[in-house]
Ligand SMILES: [Fe+2]
């Protein structure tokens with residue numbers, strides 16, 4: 498399973514979580530957001546895939562503009578999640594609506610990545626794809642050992658052994 502397989506798998510899993518009845522207990526939302534923002538967006542996309550695409554797609558201005566715009570969604574999501582958690586802890590009336598807003602933004606963002614960014618994966622040299630996949634596998638294993646990554650990613654412990662291969 499290479500980095501693109503893992504990202505697409507996690508997007509599919511996020512689509513399924515979005516269908517789970519809401520509002521969620523705050524702790525569940527916090528854990529899910531940790532999986533989305535820390536493990537998926539930060540450690541796989543911001544730290545591995547996006548820098549690689551920026552360096553290899555130099556000169557592809559339209560692509561790079563889309564990448565910057567889409568990458569900026571990660572900060573927006575993190576801010577929205579922070580506010581949502583705060584409202585949830587306070588028991589505020591807006592908590593359920595903020596969760597809905599979070600899922601709408603997340604789904605729009607993931608669809609944009611699949612339509613405009615992930616499509617460049619197969620243009621990368623094989624050595625780059627292998628290196629990125631190995632680094633992503635290390636990150637995913639670190640997430641699995643430090644929090645409820647397996648629960649939210651839907652991966653089994655044994656599947657971690659296939660990552661990066
Ligand atoms: Fe993302």
Ligand SMILES: [Fe+2]
Pocket residue numbers: 504508537538542607610
């Ligand atoms: Fe993503």
